[in-house]
Amino acid sequence: MDPRALQIVSLTGGWRTGSDAEAQVLQILRDVPEGELDAVLSPLDLDQVVGDIDDHVWGPDHRTELLELVLGRRRSELSLQTVAELVAALHRGPTPRLHQETIVEVLTSYAGADFHDLKYRLNAQGDHHDLEHLVFDDVEEDLRKRLLAHVAAQAGVDATSDLRVLCDIDDTVTCAIHDDRYPRGTIYPGVVALLHALDDGAAEETPGG
Known part of the structure; x- marks a missing residue:
């Protein structure tokens, strides 16, 4: 170190x-x-x-x-990783106005591939303090509108081909709550292969994929 x-x-x-x-x-x-x-x-x-x-x-x-x-x-x-970790630190626990303004100022200063990369890094912080939580729970309405407008603008001018498959976990990937056909915690047969196939298919459908 x-x-x-x-x-x-x-x-x-x-x-x-x-x-x-x-x-x-x-x-x-x-x-x-x-x-x-x-x-x-x-x-x-x-x-x-x-x-x-x-x-x-x-x-x-x-x-x-x-x-x-x-x-x-x-x-x-x-680096974008360090920026993502600093932004994540600012919205863990109480998020005062100073933190909100700093977060929005930082995020709206990035564009293109860097902005897409930063969003993904915020979603990979390992807890529920992801980008969705930040936007809809941690910033006030005026700042939320500014941030969402930037997200929409970046999606329009620099559409990414990096599509991702999102999937629920409980009783979708693993037997967890209501399904008693398998022992709790069992990964459903074939589900991992299915997700890989969906992921491969999404890549093939994107420009340049």
């Missing part, structure tokens, strides 16, 4: 990260030379780092400074 990332790990993740430690983290990030920021951030648990750096009622707004630095001034240095 990058030694600067190790410094950040040592300053965060405890029972409580104090204001002085937060300020040290911010200074470490400010001092990272141009082009090296992703190497520092990518190994970190960004959900933890964002959660440990706060805006204080009687003190500095360190989280606001962090977001302005990494997702504002220096976002162009970050």
